Amino acid sequence: MTGPAAVVVGVDGSDPAADAARWAAAHAARHHLAVRLVRAYRLPPSAAAGRDRLRELARRQLWAAARAAHAVHPGLVVEQLDEEGDPFDVLLAESGRAQTLAVGARGVGGVPALLAGSVGEALTREARCPVAVVRGHIGTDEELRGNGGTRPVVVGIDGSPASEAAVAFAFAEADACAAPLVAVHAWPDRAEESGIPFHYFTERAAEEREVLAERLAGWAEKYPGVRVSPELVRGGAARVLLDRSRAARSVVVGSLGRAAVARALLGSTGRTLMRHASCPVVVTRP
Structure with missing residues (x-):
């Protein structure tokens, strides 16, 4: 991990992850921090040839999350990282210098992900910073800015x-x-x-x-x-x-x-x- 402490967001392309990016933008702006969007993905053993495709998908998802964050605070510094690796390991490493780690409550298609499953429970026990599960009411972009x-x-x-x-x-x-x-x-x-x-x-x-x-x-x-x-x-x-x-x-x-x-x-x-x-x-x- 590089750079100063930031609010780190686990990205997976889902709407809840976009809400996590929006919440993180408001939280980071209040505490004068940057937002660091992280998309970690695992390659199946037989999928080495699809690495470029997965990386491109990850970068599109990061771009969408960055757009959601900038809609809340246009001037915010937003970093984007796509990394091949286990999501838990990557996010745990990121938590070492993060002020807060934020994730959505559900994954793509409504399937419980990150914080709703074993990975999330492990993160709440082992992350080196507070973990925010972004769910429910967070308000509009205008409300988040205020x-x-x-x-x-x-x-x-x-x-x-x-x-x-x-x-x-x-x-x-x-x-x-x-x-x-x-x-x-x-x-x-x-x-x-x-x-x-x-x-x-x-x-x-x-x-x-x-x-x-x-x-x-x-x-x-x-x-x-x-x-x-x-x-x-x-x-x-x-x-x-x-x-x-x-x-x-x-x-x-x-x-x-x-x-x-x-x-x-x-x-x-x-x-x-x-x-x-x-x-x-x-x-x-x-």
């Missing part, structure tokens, strides 16, 4: 180092686009779901709200212009965040990496959001 508005950035908080990284990303994003920030800490809505007596939730609610406020305090001082709404909510995290996604500009959550507990998290909250959220989902790592 800042402010009523749609908040929503961040899920569970007190882990992974959620601390999510909080950092969410505050920076809310500050850059002059949006409000909703910080959600969700509790299981029935005692039997967690094995904890029901009265525990009532007794600890005030304490947990104070802890949530303390976790946000340092970031609120760093970003005094961000309007923060802490929410302590009874309910499963996936359901609560899905509900908040309907009115959000993005939802930010943390991933713990390769551990079994992280795979369980992605199998519930993270995977549900990546497949069903009504807005882009950003997954961060510590």
Whole structure:
């Protein structure tokens, strides 16, 4: 990989990938970065003779994605890279110097790709930067160019180092686009779901709200212009965040990496959001 940090976009010729390029253009412009469009493709062993044809197709797809990005911000620096290789390996290498890695939620023809399958789950565990799954409502080109508005950035908080990284990303994003920030800490809505007596939730609610406020305090001082709404909510995290996604500009959550507990998290909250959220989902790592 060459050049300074950029917002990297995985391109595959699909409409969701074009939306990822549009989202990335707006995100990059707000953070004064370039966009780097990457089209990786594998050649079957018997297809060596078709290399030129595949490369030409990749370059046409990159050109279309660049056009989508420039429609949002005409003056944006947009780099294009077509590379022969495994998409996961190529994008993982690109993540090493990327500020954010963005992909569409579905591939060509509606077939789940990248983030919807095993490659995407691996990227959210192993990418060296936040991974944005661009889906749902992202707005028109004009809306993407503008800042402010009523749609908040929503961040899920569970007190882990992974959620601390999510909080950092969410505050920076809310500050850059002059949006409000909703910080959600969700509790299981029935005692039997967690094995904890029901009265525990009532007794600890005030304490947990104070802890949530303390976790946000340092970031609120760093970003005094961000309007923060802490929410302590009874309910499963996936359901609560899905509900908040309907009115959000993005939802930010943390991933713990390769551990079994992280795979369980992605199998519930993270995977549900990546497949069903009504807005882009950003997954961060510590």
